[in-house]
Amino acid sequence: xxxxxxxxxxxxxxxxxxxxxxxxxxxxxxxxxxxxxxxxxxxxxxxxxxxxxxxxxxxxxxxxxxxxxxxxxxxxxxxxxxxxxxxxxxxxxxxxxxxxxxxxxxxxxxxxxxxxxxxxxxxxxxxxxxxxxxxxxxxxxxxxxxxxxxxxxxxxxxxxxxxxxxxxxxxxxxxxxxxxxxxxxxxxxxxxxxxxxxxxxxxxxxxxxxxxxxxxxxxxxxxxxxxxxxxxxxxxxxxxxxxxxxxxxxxxxxxxxxxxxxxxxxxxxxxxxxxxxxxxxxxxxxxxxxxxxxxxxxxxxxxxxxxxxxxxxxxxxxxxxxx
Amino acid sequence: xxxxxxxxxxxxxxxxxxxxxxxxxxxxxxxxxxxxxxxxxxxxxxxxxxxxxxxxxxxxxxxxxxxxxxxxxxxxxxxxxxxxxxxxxxxxxxxxxxxxxxxxxxxxxxxxxxxxxxxxxxxxxxxxxxxxxxxxx
Numbered sequence: 001x002x003x004x005x006x007x008x009x010x011x012x013x014x015x016x017x018x019x020x021x022x023x024x025x026x027x028x029x030x031x032x033x034x035x036x037x038x039x040x041x042x043x044x045x046x047x048x049x050x051x052x053x054x055x056x057x058x059x060x061x062x063x064x065x066x067x068x069x070x071x072x073x074x075x076x077x078x079x080x081x082x083x084x085x086x087x088x089x090x091x092x093x094x095x096x097x098x099x100x101x102x103x104x105x106x107x108x109x110x111x112x113x114x115x116x117x118x119x120x121x122x123x124x125x126x127x128x129x130x131x132x133x134x135x136x137x138x139x140x141x142x143x144x145x146x147x148x149x150x151x152x153x154x155x156x157x158x159x160x161x162x163x164x165x166x167x168x169x170x171x172x173x174x175x176x177x178x179x180x181x182x183x184x185x186x187x188x189x190x191x192x193x194x195x196x197x198x199x200x201x202x203x204x205x206x207x208x209x210x211x212x213x214x215x216x217x218x219x220x221x222x223x224x225x226x227x228x229x230x231x232x233x234x235x236x237x238x239x240x241x242x243x244x245x246x247x248x249x250x251x252x253x254x255x256x257x258x259x260x261x262x263x264x265x266x267x268x269x270x271x272x273x274x275x276x277x278x279x280x281x282x283x284x285x286x287x288x289x290x291x292x293x294x295x296x297x298x299x300x301x302x303x304x305x306x307x308x309x310x311x312x313x314x315x316x317x318x319x320x321x322x323x
Numbered sequence: 324x325x326x327x328x329x330x331x332x333x334x335x336x337x338x339x340x341x342x343x344x345x346x347x348x349x350x351x352x353x354x355x356x357x358x359x360x361x362x363x364x365x366x367x368x369x370x371x372x373x374x375x376x377x378x379x380x381x382x383x384x385x386x387x388x389x390x391x392x393x394x395x396x397x398x399x400x401x402x403x404x405x406x407x408x409x410x411x412x413x414x415x416x417x418x419x420x421x422x423x424x425x426x427x428x429x430x431x432x433x434x435x436x437x438x439x440x441x442x443x444x445x446x447x448x449x450x451x452x453x454x455x456x457x458x459x460x
Binding site: 043045046048083084085087088095098099102103105106107109110112115116117120121123124127128131135138142180181185186187252253256257258259260261263264265266267268269270271272273274277278281 | 329330331333334335337338339341342344345348349352353356359370371372373374377378379380381384385390391392393394396403404405407408411412414415416417418425436437440441443444447448450451452454456
């Protein structure tokens with residue numbers, strides 16, 4: 001039995017070498033950067049943007065199989081372990097999430113996995129609150145934002161670790177608001193090779209939650225797929241694939257409205273934003289190709305561990321304990 | 324199975340414009356950033372001085388580098404660090420074009436709720452982009 005157990009462990013390790021190596025490299029890089037070696041003064045100016053590009057490339061690889069957006073990984077990890085001020089990291093984080101959403105948006109819309117009628121009401125409210133979140137985030141001291149970010153990331157870890165998913169939630173009847181807005185649709189599920197008719201309920205509650213989600217997205221410069229998907233899927237009853245696709249599309253509107261605030265305030269530095277955007281998009285392309293090779297559940301657990309580490313780092317940094 | 328996708332004409336148009344706008348923005352972003360990185364065009368803040376200021380809180384960074392806020396960066400667009408913002412502005416602004424384009428489709432169908440929603444989304448994007456919203460540190 002003992003040999004069988006060891007054999008299983010060896011097989012699991014072998015099958016998941018890449019995600020394990022990726023995660024270990026993140027932890028090592030994080031600890032290394034947190035120790036301040038090399039410091040901003042000893043590394044040539046191009047060293048940090050290069051490190052940023054490589055980090056975002058690796059984040060992009062794990063973001064797709066783990067089912068989280070790159071934006072939610074970017075802000076706590078880059079904010080915690082790179083020398084850039086959190087204001088610039090949040091500005092870049094929004095652009096990373098926006099660029100990823102823009103890249104995926106057209107095919108999601110054409111494939112029926114993102115639905116314009118479902119997205120627009122949510123996006124209007126979330127965009128407005130994202131502006132408010134961005135303004136508040138840029139107005140309060142960085143250490144307060146760090147503490148709030150750390151607590152939010154730890155909340156996301158709990159949500160990711162505990163939230164259930166429902167591929168095809170049962171919605172017996174649409175609520176009056178979704179009926180008035182005619183929010184329903186049909187999508188072709190390639191995995192089952194069948195057409196799925198869907199409708200939603202609890203629309204008013206969903207709209208209220210999107211107000212809060214938009215605020216958090218603007219304040220912390222994160223994409224908000226981690227929150228959009230559970231609200232659309234578990235609360236409103238949209239199929240999981242439609243929820244994920246529509247969530248990504250909603251980000252094109254929410255993140256752009258918040259990003260304008262960061263741009264106009266001068267909080268977007270090209271040297272931070274552009275390597276991040278390009279690295280994340282290249283990594284996501286590889287991640288999408290590795291989707292069938294990597295074991296999604298293992299990658300997801302490792303990303304949760306990574307977020308836990310980054311969330312604790314943000315919290316301790318904000319509290320002045322681990323600066 | 325293409326015919327089974329049940330995509331509305333406005334969603335199809337939105338997807339097309341979003342795709343083109345996103346690609347154009349990324350292309351301009353990459354070209355302008357390369358020109359900046361390879362010093363083909365000058366920089367407002369020298370590349371080798373950036374590490375001295377990117378650690379600063381925003382207000383201090385703006386004061387120390389004399390970086391303007393709002394749309395005044397357009398006046399410095401000959402510099403690589405601001406030229407890159409053109410691609411970023413296109414990425415942020417592409418949704419404006421998409422929203423504007425689908426309004427007539429909803430209007431022709433008499434779908435006035437979605438006309439209002441699109442106008443509201445447009446107004447919010449324009450307000451955010453205007454640079455008129457006071458933000459302070």
